Amino acid sequence: MMFWVVFLQVSSSGVMLPLLLRPPFSPPLTGCVRALHCSSQWIMRSRAEHLLRRQLTSRLPMRRHSRKSRSQEEEWRTRNKTVLTYIAAAGVGMIGLSYAAVPLYRLYCQATGLGGTAVAGHDTDQVETMKPVKERVIKVTFNADTHASIQWNFRPQQTEIYVVPGETALAFYRAKNPTDKPIIGISTYNVVPFDAGQYFNKIQCFCFEEQRLNPHEEVDMPVFFYIDPEFDDDPRMARVDTITLSYTFFEAKEGQQLPLPGYSYN
Amino acid sequence: MNFGSKSFKPRPPDKGSFPLDHFGECKTFKETFMRCLRENSFDNSKCRLQSKDYLECRMDHQLMAREPLQKLGFKDLMDPPPSQEESTP
Numbered sequence: 001m002m003f004w005v006v007f008l009q010v011s012s013s014g015v016m017l018p019l020l021l022r023p024p025f026s027p028p029l030t031g032c033v034r035a036l037h038c039s040s041q042w043i044m045r046s047r048a049e050h051l052l053r054r055q056l057t058s059r060l061p062m063r064r065h066s067r068k069s070r071s072q073e074e075e076w077r078t079r080n081k082t083v084l085t086y087i088a089a090a091g092v093g094m095i096g097l098s099y100a101a102v103p104l105y106r107l108y109c110q111a112t113g114l115g116g117t118a119v120a121g122h123d124t125d126q127v128e129t130m131k132p133v134k135e136r137v138i139k140v141t142f143n144a145d146t147h148a149s150i151q152w153n154f155r156p157q158q159t160e161i162y163v164v165p166g167e168t169a170l171a172f173y174r175a176k177n178p179t180d181k182p183i184i185g186i187s188t189y190n191v192v193p194f195d196a197g198q199y200f201n202k203i204q205c206f207c208f209e210e211q212r213l214n215p216h217e218e219v220d221m222p223v224f225f226y227i228d229p230e231f232d233d234d235p236r237m238a239r240v241d242t243i244t245l246s247y248t249f250f251e252a253k254e255g256q257q258l259p260l261p262g263y264s265y266n
Numbered sequence: 267m268n269f270g271s272k273s274f275k276p277r278p279p280d281k282g283s284f285p286l287d288h289f290g291e292c293k294t295f296k297e298t299f300m301r302c303l304r305e306n307s308f309d310n311s312k313c314r315l316q317s318k319d320y321l322e323c324r325m326d327h328q329l330m331a332r333e334p335l336q337k338l339g340f341k342d343l344m345d346p347p348p349s350q351e352e353s354t355p
Contacts, residue, residue, distance in 0.1 A: 127280075127337060127338065127339045128336050128337055128339070128341065130339070132311075134311075157300060158300070158303060158308060159308075160308055161303065161308045161309075161310050162307075162308055162309045162310060162311075163310045163311075164310075164311065167310065167311060167314075167339065168314075168317075168338060168339035168340070169310040169317070170299065170310075170317035170320065170321070172296060172299075172300065188276055189276055190274055190276070191274060192274075194274045197274050197275075201277075201280065202277075202279040202280065203279060203280050203281055203338065203339075204279050204280070204281045204282065204283065204284050204330070205279045205283065205284065206283055206284050206286070207276075207278075207279065207283065208276075208278055208279075208283065209282070209283035211283075211286055212286075213286075214288070217288065219286050219287055219288060219290075220287060220290075220293065220296050221284070221286070222284055222296075222320070224284075224321070224338070226339060
């Protein structure tokens with residue numbers, strides 16, 4: 001393979017345009033080579049024209065137009081400076097706005113309750129004063145999962161339970177440790193449909209804290225929950241009749257710190 | 267996973283976690299509750315008395331923080347105080 005290096009010189013300027021041209025053995029390269037050749041010729045021609053024009057203008061008398069062109073140049077310069085300042089200010093403003101958008105959006109979501117975030121104002125005193133909505137019966141189904149590495153037998157003790165919003169309900173899961181060593185588990189939960197999850201309030205359960213099971217021990221794990229009475233008022237929940245509560249157990253390693261949910265929403 | 271679609275955000279329970287009932291102290295109450303559920307085709311409204319009994323058992327055996335039952339939503343199951351003439355339904 002031979003590489004041809006062609007140096008094209010424009011004599012008056014001394015500009016050298018090195019170009020690398022390969023012998024056109026492969027068909028897809030022929031087009032590229034031709035384009036390169038044409039573009040090099042065009043560049044050469046335009047450079048020559050530019051240089052000729054400069055030489056011509058340098059020979060003309062400049063004194064008559066010097067003052068006017070200088071003031072014009074100054075005007076252009078100040079105009080450019082103001083334009084650049086505006087553009088720089090707009091850029092800095094955009095960056096600042098993107099930083100400010102995070103807390104602003106969070107405030108907006110809390111105020112309007114969009115995006116499924118927990119609406120501020122969910123308090124525990126509501127349990128005392130809420131009235132059950134007896135007409136709206138909701139079926140809550142239970143699901144139990146374990147991570148592959150944990151050897152517990154974990155299952156719900158009832159497949160479903162019928163509740164009404166505003167009424168507290170109790171449900172049980174059972175976990176058994178069939179091995180000969182104590183195992184510590186930690187669980188998280190999930191509620192489907194997602195939008196109904198914001199109305200699903202747990203008063204007390206067994207999630208997010210380490211639970212230790214001794215060898216061959218079996219325990220009952222209760223979940224005490226209620227569905228917010230505002231569930232009935234929400235038009236998006238009008239067709240929701242079934243809510244599925246799903247718990248998953250993972251094995252907790254000694255000294256492991258798990259991030260608890262809710263740290264960024266308060 | 268779709269970016270932009272809502273995902274579920276788990277929330278911690280209001281009163282924390284139940285300690286485990288390692289010794290099965292409240293197992294009988296739980297069995298009563300489960301039997302009631304099975305007999306009433308899993309209708310929670312009919313078994314609220316049994317769930318109240320279970321939670322009271324837990325509180326008696328230090329397996330749950332003691333709280334007045336109104337705070338747990340059992341106001342309607344409480345006996346009305348003797349000063350009141352009419353009882354709440």
